[in-house]
Amino acid sequence: MLKGTTREPRLGNPPHRVYETPMGMLNAIGLQNPGADYVIDRILPTLDFTETTFFANVCGSTIEDYVEVTRRFDESTIDAIELNISCPNIKEGGVQFGNSPDMSARVVEACRRVTKKPLITKLSPNQTDIRENARRCIEAGSDALAVINTVMGMAIDVKSRKPVIGNIQGGLSGPAIKPIALLKVMQVAEVARPHNVPIIGQGGICSADDALEFIIAGATTVGVGTALFYEPLVCRKINAGIAEYLAANRFAGVHALVGALDAPKKTVMACAC
Template sequence: MPVDTHHKQTLAIDFCGLPFASPLVLLSGCVGFGEEYTRVAGFSNRQVGAVCLKGTTGDARLGNAPHRVYETPDGMLNAIGLQNPGVDHVVDDILPRLDFDETRFIANVSGSTLEEYIRVTQRFDDSPVDAIEINISCPNVKEGGVAFGNDPDMSARVVEACRKVTQKPLITKLSPNQTDIAGNARRCIEAGTNGLSAINTLMGMAIDTERRRTVIGNNQGGLSGPAVKPVALLRVHQVYQVARPHGIPIIGQGGVASADDAIQFLLAGATAVGVGTGLFYDPLLCGKINQGINDYLQRHGMSHVSELTGALELN
């Protein structure tokens, strides 16, 4: 069911100059290229403000060896390895199948080198996607495998390079696996990002004690789900302190499974809220979150969801 007329009046937001019908964003890697969940009865992309497409690289990638996914208490480890058909296939064959009247579609750009980020961003610039999200958590193969997003200088270089080859809104996805996420966010803002998303997954491991081996084929993977929410809330609040003076909006994400979770991210400073792992056990979650946010606004005498952003009062 789409966002109804009344909800549109209270839930519609502006994000990087783009009108979103709802503050909810379907996260990259959780909904394929925007088509998978439309096969579920009762689900509609019109329920959300935007869909972040699966991470895309310059050339096709097969991804990591199995196991790729492992359920943990209150969460999930994944190490998919950026399996994707490559940017040319996405632009030429997948994007034409999407209904851009349903919602906003945001490309997710990944790369192993600065040159690959530039190439993929440039290709998406000449496409109908509404915005581009840069996944800077990828390892830089030219710098010993250090993740771009864990080094503020490398983060800024990626953002600056991508900014030069696209006029579309740029959203930089920040890693929690770093010492100073606020400082990194500041560098990305200075380099030209229009928006930020926080957080990407926390790195973790699962061990099979009987086999005395790691469960994930890649040995380590990204932890998502409710277990990461307290970390994510703190990181969003920290990023908000440096983003607010510049008017840079944030997609807050990490363990959202209810309307109350989403409201917490808004209060911490997010303008929009990402939903990902929660969809795996409840594909119809977004409609429930929209309704829950609207009910909260009515109970508290608020007329619009934007009144919640950054409204947190510290002790």
């Protein structure tokens, strides 16, 4: 997955941009990137597509921005295009689209018109009903869904009484958000399964067991972000652990485990309060 790419270059947010939290990390990078033209003309030609599949991650402040960047990637060698309508760290666009099912569907619909490449929509956990949003994105033409982006949060320096993050708020990631992400994956899977729409599950995955939990909840594949900061080769361990589990439990392949959650079919809405 490439870093989120916008139509024009972006410098990102003022420091501090990252802050370690118990079992997690707050970030507010602000989508720093050199812009679509540079990524497509200068970075893509340097990538080795022979063994690796590359996805673009598209972000924008307006629907026109999303369409233009999607159109540019459609003409490139990229394998798939992910619409990031869930970035909480920019002032306009991003999560403002992703927290509204109507706006999410409008972005997907508009981008669908300009590309035949696989289109993935990355959903926000910072919304009331992720299922409704997932349903609308599928109807609008999304081929797959990525669940979840970061959870909005903040940190305060008690000495200065100032926010630690330059942007004041940031996105929380890492093991701290895993239970939230798992529930969202299970909820989205209820909507996506009848349409055979695959889910990329992510949020706090650090081990094979974490990845297996996401697959059992309904993810077709998984993504790893924060764990790479302290263990860059962790994906090798995760892949080996999944293979070991499948063999030990006599599953024919990962597909046999997707959504194998042994629980009542209807999501329990009441909470333990």
